[in-house]
Amino acid sequence: xxxxxxxxxxxxxxxxxxxxxxxxxxxxxxxxxxxxxxxxxxxxxxxxxxxxxxxxxxxxxxxxxxxxxxxxxxxxxxxxxxxxxxxxxxxxxxxxxxxxxxxxxxxxxxxxxxxxxxxxxxxxxxxxxxxxxxxxxxxxxxxxxxxxxxxxxxxxxxxxxxxxxxxxxxxxxxxxxxxxxxxxxxx
Ligand SMILES: [Zn+2]
Numbered sequence: 001x002x003x004x005x006x007x008x009x010x011x012x013x014x015x016x017x018x019x020x021x022x023x024x025x026x027x028x029x030x031x032x033x034x035x036x037x038x039x040x041x042x043x044x045x046x047x048x049x050x051x052x053x054x055x056x057x058x059x060x061x062x063x064x065x066x067x068x069x070x071x072x073x074x075x076x077x078x079x080x081x082x083x084x085x086x087x088x089x090x091x092x093x094x095x096x097x098x099x100x101x102x103x104x105x106x107x108x109x110x111x112x113x114x115x116x117x118x119x120x121x122x123x124x125x126x127x128x129x130x131x132x133x134x135x136x137x138x139x140x141x142x143x144x145x146x147x148x149x150x151x152x153x154x155x156x157x158x159x160x161x162x163x164x165x166x167x168x169x170x171x172x173x174x175x176x177x178x179x180x181x182x183x184x185x186x187x
Pocket of ligand 1: 150
């Protein structure tokens with residue numbers, strides 16, 4: 001195995017199947033090999049395999065930590081997120097947390113959509129009282145770092161404070177982190 005390099009999240013693209021077979025912690029779809037775990041990309045050129053080295057830390061998130069994970073449930077004022085990274089280090093991925101969102105209203109009095117199911121979000125731990133991890137995303141560097149188009153499933157790109165799908169033209173809103181759409185996801 002080669003030296004680990006890039007950090008990935010579950011679902012991240014690793015290679016096309018013509019180039020590499022799925023190795024550890026990876027799976028193959030019709031047109032891509034993707035990660036099943038958070039961790040670092042490993043390429044075995046001899047076996048033509050690409051996989052993920054899941055380097056977990058058994059650290060419980062504490063107040064002030066920056067965490068990155070995936071939205072599992074999204075409601076109007078709260079969302080539940082599975083935490084994959086704590087301060088940039090992959091974790092056991094079994095921490096559930098809740099994001100409380102400010103009840104801002106966007107144009108025409110419609111409640112803004114801050115996060116959606118499946119989004120990858122960077123947040124700050126604001127409370128761990130009673131073992132419940134509560135998160136906030138009300139800082140420029142916090143919010144959605146990666147999202148897929150809810151119409152066609154392609155990654156969304158940033159355009160004028162909104163997310164636009166370059167495949168089908170669908171436009172969506174989110175509370176974006178300031179580095180949304182600027183290359184690979186930094187946990
Ligand atoms: Zn689309």
